[in-house]
Amino acid sequence: MACNSTGCESGCYDREKDNGSKIVEDAVVTQESVCVKCKCNEPMTFGDGGSEDGRFCAECFRNNVFGKFRLAVTSHAMITPSDNVLVAFSGGSSSRVALQFVHELQIKALKNYEASRDRSLPVFGVGVAFVDETAAFPALSTEMIDAIEWIRSTVSSLSPPAKGLHVVPIESVFGSDSLDPRDRLVKLLDSVPDDTGKEDLLLHLKMLSLQKVASENGYNRLVVGSCTSRIASHVLTATVKGRGYSLSADIQHVDARWKVPIVLPLRDCVRQEITRLCLLDGLKTVELACRSQSGINDLVSSFVALLQEENPSRECTIVRTAAKLTPFYFNKIPETDDSNVPMATQRRLKRFNLKYDGSMTTEAFCPICNGPQNRSDSSELDYFEEGQESDALYAACCSSCRFQILPQDGSSREQFGSFLPDHMISQVKHQKVNSQAYLREKIKDCLLLDDEEVV
Amino acid sequence: MEAKSKKSGATRLCCLCNLRRPVLKRPKTLQQICRECFYEVFEEEIHQVIVQNRLFKSGERVAIGASGGKDSTVLAYVLSELNRRHNYGLDLFLLSIDEGITGYRDDSLETVKRNEVQYGLPLQIVSYKDLYGWTMDDIVKMIGLKNNCTFCGVFRRQALDRGAALLKVDKLVTGHNADDIAETVLLNILRGDIARLSRCTSITTGEDGPIPRCKPFKYTYEKEIVMYAYFKKLDYFSTECIYSPNAYRGFAREFIKDLERLRPRAILDIIKSGEDFRIATTTKMPEQGTCERCGYISSQKWCKACVLLEGLNRGLPKMGIGRPRGVNGDHKKETKKPGPAVKSIESKQCGSLDF
Numbered sequence: 005m006a007c008n009s010t011g012c013e014s015g016c017y018d019r020e021k022d023n024g025s026k027i028v029e030d031a032v033v034t035q036e037s038v039c040v041k042c043k044c045n046e047p048m049t050f051g052d053g054g055s056e057d058g059r060f061c062a063e064c065f066r067n068n069v070f071g072k073f074r075l076a077v078t079s080h081a082m083i084t085p086s087d088n089v090l091v092a093f094s095g096g097s098s099s100r101v102a103l104q105f106v107h108e109l110q111i112k113a114l115k116n117y118e119a120s121r122d123r124s125l126p127v128f129g130v131g132v133a134f135v136d137e138t139a140a141f142p143a144l145s146t147e148m149i150d151a152i153e154w155i156r157s158t159v160s161s162l163s164p165p166a167k168g169l170h171v172v173p174i175e176s177v178f179g180s181d182s183l184d185p186r187d188r189l190v191k192l193l194d195s196v197p198d199d200t201g202k203e204d205l206l207l208h209l210k211m212l213s214l215q216k217v218a219s220e221n222g223y224n225r226l227v228v229g230s231c232t233s234r235i236a237s238h239v240l241t242a243t244v245k246g247r248g249y250s251l252s253a254d255i256q257h258v259d260a261r262w263k264v265p266i267v268l269p270l271r272d273c274v275r276q277e278i279t280r281l282c283l284l285d286g287l288k289t290v291e292l293a294c295r296s297q298s299g300i301n302d303l304v305s306s307f308v309a310l311l312q313e314e315n316p317s318r319e320c321t322i323v324r325t326a327a328k329l330t331p332f333y334f335n336k337i338p339e340t341d342d343s344n345v346p347m348a349t350q351r352r353l354k355r356f357n358l359k360y361d362g363s364m365t366t367e368a369f370c371p372i373c374n375g376p377q378n379r380s381d382s383s384e385l386d387y388f389e390e391g392q393e394s395d396a397l398y399a400a401c402c403s404s405c406r407f408q409i410l411p412q413d414g415s416s417r418e419q420f421g422s423f424l425p426d427h428m429i430s431q432v433k434h435q436k437v438n439s440q441a442y443l444r445e446k447i448k449d450c451l452l453l454d455d456e457e458v459v
Numbered sequence: 460m461e462a463k464s465k466k467s468g469a470t471r472l473c474c475l476c477n478l479r480r481p482v483l484k485r486p487k488t489l490q491q492i493c494r495e496c497f498y499e500v501f502e503e504e505i506h507q508v509i510v511q512n513r514l515f516k517s518g519e520r521v522a523i524g525a526s527g528g529k530d531s532t533v534l535a536y537v538l539s540e541l542n543r544r545h546n547y548g549l550d551l552f553l554l555s556i557d558e559g560i561t562g563y564r565d566d567s568l569e570t571v572k573r574n575e576v577q578y579g580l581p582l583q584i585v586s587y588k589d590l591y592g593w594t595m596d597d598i599v600k601m602i603g604l605k606n607n608c609t610f611c612g613v614f615r616r617q618a619l620d621r622g623a624a625l626l627k628v629d630k631l632v633t634g635h636n637a638d639d640i641a642e643t644v645l646l647n648i649l650r651g652d653i654a655r656l657s658r659c660t661s662i663t664t665g666e667d668g669p670i671p672r673c674k675p676f677k678y679t680y681e682k683e684i685v686m687y688a689y690f691k692k693l694d695y696f697s698t699e700c701i702y703s704p705n706a707y708r709g710f711a712r713e714f715i716k717d718l719e720r721l722r723p724r725a726i727l728d729i730i731k732s733g734e735d736f737r738i739a740t741t742t743k744m745p746e747q748g749t750c751e752r753c754g755y756i757s758s759q760k761w762c763k764a765c766v767l768l769e770g771l772n773r774g775l776p777k778m779g780i781g782r783p784r785g786v787n788g789d790h791k792k793e794t795k796k797p798g799p800a801v802k803s804i805e806s807k808q809c810g811s812l813d814f
Contacts, residue, residue: 248732
């Protein structure tokens with residue numbers, strides 16, 4: 005849950021009380037200069053015009069934010085002793101906090117390991133990945149080089165324990181044997197007619213490149229620092245792009261659709277807390293110009309900012325509403341070879357039903373955005389012609405990607421398909437195999453009724 | 460759904476009939492088409508919505524919620540036209556609600572009375588004064604300009620049902636258009652109302668209540684309705700309700716207007732998302748009973764209208780607004796209490812052009 009107002013001591017305070025929950029205001033209403041939680045220390049004032057300023061002392065504030073992080077990690081079994089965790093680091097404040105917190109967890113685990121007699125619980129491994137988007141934004145190459153330098157020094161300062169840094173050029177999604185990956189990336193992006201579609205395609209490619217570096221380097225978890233605020237924007241952009249069905253897959257704490265499951269330990273923290281924490285702890289961040297948005301994504305960000313002005317807890321309410329949507333079977337940590345997993349962990353995972361059974365693959369996924377598709381949408385899979393790869397691509401994609409990412413006419417689409425990373429194309433073939441027609445072929449000899457049997 | 464690329468400056472033709480000169484760009488698809496094709500495609504799409512969603516049965520008596528605004532005027536016009544053209548076999552009526560707003564409702568009622576003559580549809584008017592003993596003018600005098608939309612919306616819903624009962628109709632149709640429904644989807648997300656979110660995209664609602672209602676304009680863009688009314692020179696009343704400026708819905712409306720400019724199909728995409736949201740059917744839906752005071756459908760002991768009325772009559776304007784207290788007691792699972800404007804998704808909300 006994004007923000008349980010009754011217990012929430014962060015910035016989420018619903019002035020209008022329009023969500024019906026009771027706000028337990030502390031008994032003292034007057035301006036006291038003592039932390040409302042511990043009642044001893046002097047409260048911090050950030051002076052940033054945000055809500056809940058001057059109520060908590062530095063320590064209680066930090067403990068609260070870290071507490072939410074740790075609760076998310078333990079209750080969703082995000083990081084267990086035998087895991088090898090890759091932290092996606094963009095240089096921004098959320099991923100900086102995520103990196104810092106994961107580091108602190110690792111230090112604690114190391115301390116416990118060294119203090120324990122039997123050394124039964126190993127310390128999980130941590131790596132850091134940064135996606136270098138210079139190929140997509142050539143004008144930013146100097147900025148990118150400086151950023152990477154800074155990231156290198158930041159990561160090396162976070163040891164012990166030492167963490168590997170992987171700087172991943174985004175064009176690496178095309179694989180090492182691709183002819184001119186940078187050029188291919190530019191051609192791919194240029195063939196997308198819609199600005200928002202271009203931006204979204206780049207995001208999907210980023211995720212693919214992170215997945216690639218994670219699986220090639222033996223990581224089994226990918227930590228992404230998405231906070232409540234980002235998720236609130238995502239809820240609205242998904243709604244506005246017709247992606248209501250797949251929305252619940254994107255906003256849970258765990259997303260195990262991917263080869264390397266993604267976990268979101270900062271999902272319950274709002275951006276204001278994260279920014280304040282960076283200020284408090286002197287965590288430096290870098291804002292890259294390529295982060296700016298255009299089109300629909302930008303419009304939604306501005307809209308959310310406007311709503312936040314009107315009511316600072318709006319982001320929390322949006323995420324809380326979306327959290328009531330039914331998640332998918334893959335929104336849990338997957339079943340794996342348990343031989344490396346300590347018994348205690350196995351027991352906890354089983355007891356809280358935190359693992360999903362990977363054999364339940366009943367969803368079709370869009371090859372571009374990996375969104376699960378409503379059965380009624382994908383019924384068109386049955387009707388395409390054999391051999392026409394571009395039509396297969398069209399048929400396999402969700403309606404949102406079809407509109408905003410795929411070029412409109414057949415020949416441009418074919419060309420576009422040739423630029424796509426192989427991984428996405430193989431998804432198309434995989435779905436082709438699962439189509440209804442193919443299945444019917446296999447059992448045709450046992451069917452008693454005609455072709456036109458209604459399913 | 461593509462905008463025809465601008466070729467050399469040669470005289471373009473309507474891209475649907477290729478005969479006449481295009482006079483407009485279709486808001487939904489940006490196609491450049493002539494007037495006749497616009498009428499045709501506009502009317503045909505609505506006909507398809509009616510047929511594919513099986514909104515009516517032959518022989519049904521149907522009341523059109525008529526405010527005199529553009530949506531209900533166009534609805535009355537198109538529905539009677541399609542009824543004739545495709546032989547739906549419906550008995551159509553106009554049903555209008557007089558909330559008692561001087562300088563607004565009394566003017567729009569004149570429009571409806573003219574519509575009665577122009578379209579040849581019998582008109583029934585039901586007033587808040589008769590039903591409840593209060594006009595909106597009285598109510599606003601008492602409670603001010605915050606939460607007034609809540610009263611109006613709740614009262615109107617019941618008033619429409621009472622009017623429908625007087626006319627002895629089988630169904631009620633309202634002019635809610637795609638923009639309205641998209642706004643409602645967004646509003647329900649913003650306000651945390653998952654129960655409403657699951658119902659608000661249904662084209663037909665209230666099948667288990669006193670009178671089912673449907674929205675033939677569910678996929679029709681507001682801009683196209685305005686365009687149709689403009690070109691057909693239909694008679695309608697176009698001012699915003701004088702009491703509505705503070706409605707929260709305004710946020711969603713502004714956003715959708717900006718969105719439409721960037722990507723016209725986004726309005727339909729929002730509706731599609733709303734239809735596709737995975738909401739468990741076991742999500743707590745209100746249990747349906749009847750109001751002890753007036754017998755109207757209600758999920759609580761007293762229906763909302765009675766609670767609000769009681770508050771007004773007792774001089775307690777906050778009764779029924781905000782958290783539960785008073786008549787209905789302490790309900791632990793009281794549904795989210797929105798502020799102004801979003802009380803009833805079935806009746807037209809304030810802040811729209813024609814109420």
